[in-house]
Amino acid sequence: MRAGPSLDAVTRPFVVPTGELFRHRGSRQRVTLAGPLPGLALSASRLTGDDVVADLVLEAQGETVTLAGTVTAAWEGECRRCLGPTGGVLTVELREVFEPDAVEGETYPLGRDEVDVEPAVREALALALPLAPLCADDCAGPDPDAHPVAIEADEDDDGESPVDPRWAALDVLRFDR
Numbered sequence: 001m002r003a004g005p006s007l008d009a010v011t012r013p014f015v016v017p018t019g020e021l022f023r024h025r026g027s028r029q030r031v032t033l034a035g036p037l038p039g040l041a042l043s044a045s046r047l048t049g050d051d052v053v054a055d056l057v058l059e060a061q062g063e064t065v066t067l068a069g070t071v072t073a074a075w076e077g078e079c080r081r082c083l084g085p086t087g088g089v090l091t092v093e094l095r096e097v098f099e100p101d102a103v104e105g106e107t108y109p110l111g112r113d114e115v116d117v118e119p120a121v122r123e124a125l126a127l128a129l130p131l132a133p134l135c136a137d138d139c140a141g142p143d144p145d146a147h148p149v150a151i152e153a154d155e156d157d158d159g160e161s162p163v164d165p166r167w168a169a170l171d172v173l174r175f176d177r
Protein backbone atom coordinates (compact mmCIF):
# COMPACT_ATOMS: atom_id res chain seq x y z
CA MET A 1 0.00 0.00 0.00
CA ARG A 2 1.27 3.40 -0.92
CA ALA A 3 -0.12 6.55 0.61
CA GLY A 4 -0.88 9.28 -1.89
CA PRO A 5 1.71 12.00 -1.98
CA SER A 6 0.98 15.02 0.16
CA LEU A 7 0.36 18.32 -1.56
CA ASP A 8 3.82 19.41 -0.43
CA ALA A 9 5.50 16.44 -2.06
CA VAL A 10 3.85 17.39 -5.34
CA THR A 11 4.39 21.14 -5.31
CA ARG A 12 7.70 21.28 -3.43
CA PRO A 13 9.37 17.90 -4.00
CA PHE A 14 12.77 19.08 -2.75
CA VAL A 15 11.63 20.41 0.62
CA VAL A 16 12.28 18.15 3.62
CA PRO A 17 10.76 18.71 7.09
CA THR A 18 13.49 18.83 9.72
CA GLY A 19 11.45 18.39 12.93
CA GLU A 20 12.44 14.73 13.42
CA LEU A 21 16.02 15.45 12.48
CA PHE A 22 16.57 17.99 15.26
CA ARG A 23 14.79 15.96 17.90
CA HIS A 24 17.92 13.92 18.55
CA ARG A 25 21.41 15.31 18.48
CA GLY A 26 23.46 14.02 15.57
CA SER A 27 20.56 12.11 14.05
CA ARG A 28 20.55 11.19 10.40
CA GLN A 29 17.76 10.82 7.93
CA ARG A 30 17.90 9.24 4.51
CA VAL A 31 15.52 10.65 1.90
CA THR A 32 14.87 10.04 -1.75
CA LEU A 33 13.34 13.07 -3.45
CA ALA A 34 12.07 13.19 -7.02
CA GLY A 35 10.54 15.89 -9.15
CA PRO A 36 11.05 17.94 -12.27
CA LEU A 37 13.41 20.92 -12.22
CA PRO A 38 12.26 23.07 -15.12
CA GLY A 39 14.40 25.76 -16.66
CA LEU A 40 17.82 24.18 -16.09
CA ALA A 41 19.53 24.81 -19.43
CA LEU A 42 22.70 25.92 -21.16
CA SER A 43 22.76 26.96 -24.82
CA ALA A 44 23.35 23.44 -26.19
CA SER A 45 22.12 21.20 -23.37
CA ARG A 46 19.24 21.11 -20.90
CA LEU A 47 17.47 18.79 -18.49
CA THR A 48 14.66 16.74 -19.98
CA GLY A 49 11.24 17.06 -18.36
CA ASP A 50 11.84 13.81 -16.48
CA ASP A 51 12.07 13.74 -12.72
CA VAL A 52 15.37 14.60 -11.11
CA VAL A 53 16.11 12.07 -8.36
CA ALA A 54 18.08 13.01 -5.26
CA ASP A 55 19.19 10.25 -2.90
CA LEU A 56 20.40 12.09 0.19
CA VAL A 57 21.41 11.67 3.80
CA LEU A 58 20.63 14.65 6.05
CA GLU A 59 22.44 15.01 9.33
CA ALA A 60 21.68 17.50 12.09
CA GLN A 61 24.77 19.07 13.60
CA GLY A 62 24.11 21.80 16.15
CA GLU A 63 21.94 24.31 14.32
CA THR A 64 23.02 23.21 10.86
CA VAL A 65 22.04 20.42 8.50
CA THR A 66 24.67 18.65 6.46
CA LEU A 67 23.50 16.99 3.28
CA ALA A 68 25.37 14.36 1.29
CA GLY A 69 24.30 12.13 -1.54
CA THR A 70 23.78 11.70 -5.22
CA VAL A 71 21.58 13.51 -7.73
CA THR A 72 20.63 11.89 -11.03
CA ALA A 73 19.03 13.70 -13.97
CA ALA A 74 18.50 13.07 -17.68
CA TRP A 75 19.66 15.71 -20.15
CA GLU A 76 19.31 16.33 -23.86
CA GLY A 77 21.03 18.64 -26.28
CA GLU A 78 22.59 19.14 -29.68
CA CYS A 79 25.94 17.70 -30.77
CA ARG A 80 28.45 20.51 -31.33
CA ARG A 81 29.77 18.88 -34.50
CA CYS A 82 26.81 17.39 -36.37
CA LEU A 83 24.05 19.31 -34.55
CA GLY A 84 22.19 16.01 -34.17
CA PRO A 85 20.32 15.16 -30.99
CA THR A 86 22.34 13.87 -28.08
CA GLY A 87 21.78 13.31 -24.39
CA GLY A 88 22.57 11.22 -21.38
CA VAL A 89 22.33 10.98 -17.63
CA LEU A 90 24.09 13.26 -15.16
CA THR A 91 25.11 11.80 -11.81
CA VAL A 92 26.39 14.39 -9.38
CA GLU A 93 27.78 13.96 -5.88
CA LEU A 94 26.44 16.53 -3.47
CA ARG A 95 27.81 17.66 -0.11
CA GLU A 96 26.42 20.89 1.29
CA VAL A 97 25.74 22.64 4.58
CA PHE A 98 22.46 24.42 5.39
CA GLU A 99 22.30 26.90 8.24
CA PRO A 100 19.91 29.57 9.55
CA ASP A 101 22.25 32.40 8.53
CA ALA A 102 23.60 31.13 5.24
CA VAL A 103 26.87 32.48 3.90
CA GLU A 104 26.51 33.47 0.25
CA GLY A 105 28.46 31.08 -1.96
CA GLU A 106 29.34 28.72 0.92
CA THR A 107 26.22 27.46 2.65
CA TYR A 108 22.50 27.35 1.90
CA PRO A 109 19.65 28.73 4.02
CA LEU A 110 17.94 26.46 6.52
CA GLY A 111 14.28 27.10 7.29
CA ARG A 112 12.80 27.02 10.78
CA ASP A 113 11.30 23.54 10.40
CA GLU A 114 12.23 22.50 6.89
CA VAL A 115 15.13 22.50 4.48
CA ASP A 116 14.75 23.30 0.78
CA VAL A 117 17.49 21.40 -1.02
CA GLU A 118 16.39 22.53 -4.49
CA PRO A 119 18.88 25.43 -4.82
CA ALA A 120 21.78 23.08 -4.03
CA VAL A 121 20.51 20.43 -6.45
CA ARG A 122 20.00 23.02 -9.20
CA GLU A 123 23.47 24.48 -8.77
CA ALA A 124 25.17 21.08 -8.87
CA LEU A 125 23.27 20.05 -12.02
CA ALA A 126 23.87 23.38 -13.76
CA LEU A 127 27.61 22.88 -13.25
CA ALA A 128 27.41 19.32 -14.57
CA LEU A 129 25.48 20.03 -17.78
CA PRO A 130 27.83 19.71 -20.78
CA LEU A 131 28.73 23.07 -22.35
CA ALA A 132 29.51 21.62 -25.78
CA PRO A 133 28.08 18.10 -26.01
CA LEU A 134 29.01 15.45 -28.55
CA CYS A 135 26.70 12.69 -29.84
CA ALA A 136 29.73 10.38 -29.82
CA ASP A 137 33.41 10.87 -29.06
CA ASP A 138 34.25 10.18 -32.68
CA CYS A 139 31.36 12.11 -34.24
CA ALA A 140 32.59 12.94 -37.75
CA GLY A 141 30.39 15.99 -38.27
CA PRO A 142 27.48 16.54 -40.67
CA ASP A 143 29.39 15.77 -43.88
CA PRO A 144 32.67 13.99 -43.17
CA ASP A 145 33.56 13.47 -46.84
CA ALA A 146 33.24 17.10 -47.89
CA HIS A 147 34.18 18.66 -44.56
CA PRO A 148 36.29 16.37 -42.39
CA VAL A 149 36.28 17.43 -38.78
CA ALA A 150 39.65 17.88 -37.14
CA ILE A 151 39.38 16.13 -33.82
CA GLU A 152 41.36 18.15 -31.34
CA ALA A 153 42.91 16.43 -28.39
CA ASP A 154 41.93 19.22 -26.01
CA GLU A 155 38.25 18.88 -26.87
CA ASP A 156 38.04 15.80 -24.73
CA ASP A 157 37.45 16.27 -21.05
CA ASP A 158 38.03 12.65 -20.14
CA GLY A 159 41.68 12.96 -21.11
CA GLU A 160 41.56 10.30 -23.82
CA SER A 161 42.42 11.86 -27.12
CA PRO A 162 40.69 10.17 -30.02
CA VAL A 163 42.97 9.10 -32.84
CA ASP A 164 42.55 11.26 -35.90
CA PRO A 165 41.90 8.85 -38.80
CA ARG A 166 44.61 10.61 -40.81
CA TRP A 167 47.18 9.53 -38.22
CA ALA A 168 45.85 6.04 -37.59
CA ALA A 169 47.91 4.65 -40.48
CA LEU A 170 51.05 6.24 -39.03
CA ASP A 171 50.30 4.68 -35.63
CA VAL A 172 50.26 1.27 -37.24
CA LEU A 173 53.65 1.88 -38.81
CA ARG A 174 55.10 3.33 -35.64
CA PHE A 175 53.96 0.66 -33.23
CA ASP A 176 53.82 -2.28 -35.62
CA ARG A 177 50.42 -3.42 -34.35
Ligand SMILES: [Zn+2]
Binding pocket: 079, 080, 081, 082, 083, 084, 134, 135, 136, 139, 140, 141
Ligand atom coordinates in the same frame (compact mmCIF):
# COMPACT_ATOMS: atom_id res chain seq x y z
ZN1 LIG B 1 27.46 14.45 -33.64
